[in-house]
Structure formats: C-alpha cells, structure tokens
Amino acid sequence: MSEFRADLHCHTSCSDGSLTPEELIKKAAEIGLKGLSITDHDTIEAYKSAFPAAKLYGIDLITGIEFSCTLRKTSIHILGYSFDLDSPGIKTLCEKHCNRRHERNRTILKLLTKHGMPLSDEDLYMSSGKKSGESIGRPHIALAMVKKGYVENINEAFKKYLREDRPCYSPGESYNVKETIDVIHSANGFAVIAHPHLLNDQNIVRDLLEMEFDGLECYYARFPSHEQERWVRKAKKKELLITGGSDFHGDFKPNNPLGCSWVNEEIFRKLKHNDQSNEL
Ligand code: AMP
Ligand code: ZN
Ligand code: FE
Ligand code: FE
Numbered sequence: 001m002s003e004f005r006a007d008l009h010c011h012t013s014c015s016d017g018s019l020t021p022e023e024l025i026k027k028a029a030e031i032g033l034k035g036l037s038i039t040d041h042d043t044i045e046a047y048k049s050a051f052p053a054a055k056l057y058g059i060d061l062i063t064g065i066e067f068s069c070t071l072r073k074t075s076i077h078i079l080g081y082s083f084d085l086d087s088p089g090i091k092t093l094c095e096k097h098c099n100r101r102h103e104r105n106r107t108i109l110k111l112l113t114k115h116g117m118p119l120s121d122e123d124l125y126m127s128s129g130k131k132s133g134e135s136i137g138r139p140h141i142a143l144a145m146v147k148k149g150y151v152e153n154i155n156e157a158f159k160k161y162l163r164e165d166r167p168c169y170s171p172g173e174s175y176n177v178k179e180t181i182d183v184i185h186s187a188n189g190f191a192v193i194a195h196p197h198l199l200n201d202q203n204i205v206r207d208l209l210e211m212e213f214d215g216l217e218c219y220y221a222r223f224p225s226h227e228q229e230r231w232v233r234k235a236k237k238k239e240l241l242i243t244g245g246s247d248f249h250g251d252f253k254p255n256n257p258l259g260c261s262w263v264n265e266e267i268f269r270k271l272k273h274n275d276q277s278n279e280l
Contacts, residue, residue: 004265006035007258008064009079009194009217009245013129015040016139018250022053024258029057031259035268037064039079039245042097043135047085062272065090066194067184068097070174074204075164076193078180079217079243081271083189090187093180096173098133104172105136111168112141115161117150138162139252154252181212190214190271192243196231197223209238215271219244219261228261241270 011017012024019027021038028036036059038046044065054061065080083090109119119141125131127147128140142157151157161168184191192215199205209216216238218231228244235242248258 004034004268005032005259005262006037006060006265006268007033007245007248007262008035008037008062008081008243008268008271009039009066009220009261010036010248010258011040011066011250011252012038012046014043014045015135016137016249016252018252021046021050024248024250025050025053025057025059025061027258028059033059033259033262034265035060035062035263035272037062037081037245037271039064039066041066041135041137042068042101043094044085044090045135060268060272062268063189065094067093067180068175069177069180070171071177071204071207073171074199074201075171076177076199076204076208077195078177078184079192079194079215080184080187081190081192081215081243083184083187087183087187089183090189093175093183096175098135100172100175101136102132104170105141107170107172108138108141108162108168111170112145112161115168117145117148117161119144119148123148139249143252177208177211185212190241192217192241195220195247196234197227209234213240215241215243217244218242219263221247221256222260242267243271 012021040046062082067078069076123144127144128136130136142154145151145157181191191213193208193213194217197220216235218235219228244261244263246258246260247256
C-alpha cells in the first residue's frame with residue numbers, strides 16, 4: 001500500500017487490547033499503515049515504549065488517549081491527540097481514572113457475586129495478565145467470566161451482564177466532558193468526540209456538538225460509508241477536524257481489524273503539527 005493511511009484509534013495491552021505497543025506498531029507497519037495513534041482507555045502507559053518502536057518500524061506516531069466520561073449519565077468517550085506527554089493535567093486525570101477503575105471493578109465484582117458468579121481479584125489479574133494499579137476494564141472481567149465458565153464468550157458477558165443497561169454494570173465515579181476537554185487543551189492537544197455512531201440519544205449528540213471539541217471521529221470501525229458520510233457532513237458544518245480509526249483491540253474485538261478505518265495524510269498532518277492557532 002503506497003497511499004498514506006493513518007489509523008487514529010487503537011488499543012494495546014496497556015488497556016484492553018491484546019497486543020503490546022511494540023506488537024501493535026509492528027503489525028501497523030506490516031499492513032502498510034504509515035501513521036498511527038495509540039488511544040488506550042484512560043492511560044498513556046503505551047508511550048513509554050511506543051516512540052522507539054515507531055522509529056524502528058518507520059511509523060509516524062502521534063500521542064493519543066481515549067478518556068471515559070459521562071454526560072447526563074450517558075457514557076461518552078473523548079479522544080485526545082497530539083498532547084504533551086509530560087503534561088501534569090493529563091497525568092493527574094489518568095491517575096484519577098486508575099483509582100476510579102479500581103473502585104468500580106470492586107463494585108462490578110460484588111454485583112457479579114450477587115448474581116451467582118463470584119470472581120476473585122486473583123481471577124481478574126490472571127485473566128488480564130495485569131497487576132493492581134494497571135488499567136483493567138470490562139473486557140478483562142468478561143474474559144475472567146468466560147474462563148470460569150459463567151458465559152460462552154465475551155460478547156455474551158456484555159450482552160447479559162456488563163453493558164450499561166445490564167444488572168452488573170457500574171460506571172464508577174464520573175468525570176464530566178468539559179473538564180476532560182479542558183485537560184486535553186491544557187496539554188496542547190486536540191479533543192475529539194469518539195464514535196458518535198454509537199450514541200443513541202440525539203440530544204446528547206446535539207449538546208456534544210455545541211461543546212469546545214476540535215474534531216469528530218467520522219470514520220469508525222467498519223461502519224458503512226453512508227453512516228460515516230453523515231458524520232462528515234456534521235463535522236464540516238461545525239468546522240471540526242474529521243478523524244477516524246479502527247478501534248482495534250486485537251483478540252478482544254475480532255471484528256475491528258487494524259486499519260479498517262483511517263485518515264489521509266492531510267488530516268494526519270493537521271493533527272501532528274498541532275498549532276492551535278492554525279485554522280483547522
Ligand atoms: P470500560 O472502559 O472498562 O468501561 O470498557 C469499555 C470497553 O469494553 C469498550 O471500549 C470495548 O472495548 C468493550 N466493550 C463495550 N461493549 C462491548 C460489547 N458489547 N462486546 C464486547 N466488548 C465491548
Ligand atoms: Zn476498549
Ligand atoms: Fe470507545
Ligand atoms: Fe476505543
């Protein structure tokens with residue numbers, strides 16, 4: 001593939017992806033991607049090793065993250081790009097989310113016990129391959145449930161128990177959209193609304209589009225092109241950057257292959273240069 005393609009949404013084993021940062025970057029190079037951003041949930045841990053790996057494999061890498069927050073009890077994901085890695089605001093928010101996850105995972109485990117599916121902390125650490133203090137999410141809990149034989153697969157665990165509208169879900173402490181955007185901006189980054197395609201409530205979409213975002217993730221996973229074009233039209237109307245990516249998680253989400261959504265060089269350069277005074 002000689003055309004420049006950059007996948008701006010993927011996860012590593014630092015959150016709930018199955019590949020390490022190095023494995024992900026190697027895979028990106030193998031499939032012909034030229035640019036990448038790693039957007040782990042609420043952590044920048046991957047960037048401890050990602051830049052040297054990107055140099056080794058000839059991948060143009062920009063910083064990224066996917067922050068969890070809520071608007072009127074609806075879960076919202078916000079992507080941050082090209083922010084300063086050493087920003088105190090980003091570091092502090094990641095630490096707060098790490099504590100939130102720890103507490104909320106305890107709540108979810110209690111709810112699962114109530115429903116006759118006890119899991120110990122050890123079960124969770126075993127299935128996630130993680131230690132206390134690392135980013136453990138619902139996919140790891142789902143995998144532990146599969147390993148215990150409570151459900152057939154990860155999808156069933158979400159469908160029956162872990163989804164937002166299911167009995168064993170807990171969001172934990174919530175962070176609001178505005179404070180998350182402000183943290184990204186204070187670190188000289190771009191704040192982007194992640195996968196608006198997944199939002200059912202159009203009032204939430206309307207309110208998000210009124211906020212201080214810089215971009216909208218119009219190209220997402222394997223959504224059909226007419227769905228994506230609908231978001232492109234909204235982004236143009238609001239003069240937002242049009243971003244895109246696969247939401248690759250490796251084995252945790254086999255239907256999202258790396259590079260199945262991507263952006264061209266022009267968009268990638270706009271994000272990379274990150275001069276907030278520039279016209280987007
Ligand atoms: P968490 O950040 O712990 O709330 O987990 C959110 C992640 O769970 C998402 O980013 C997806 O990777 C995964 N997820 C959400 N819904 C499902 C589902 N129905 N099936 C499989 N994975 C899901
Ligand atoms: Zn995820
Ligand atoms: Fe997301
Ligand atoms: Fe994601």
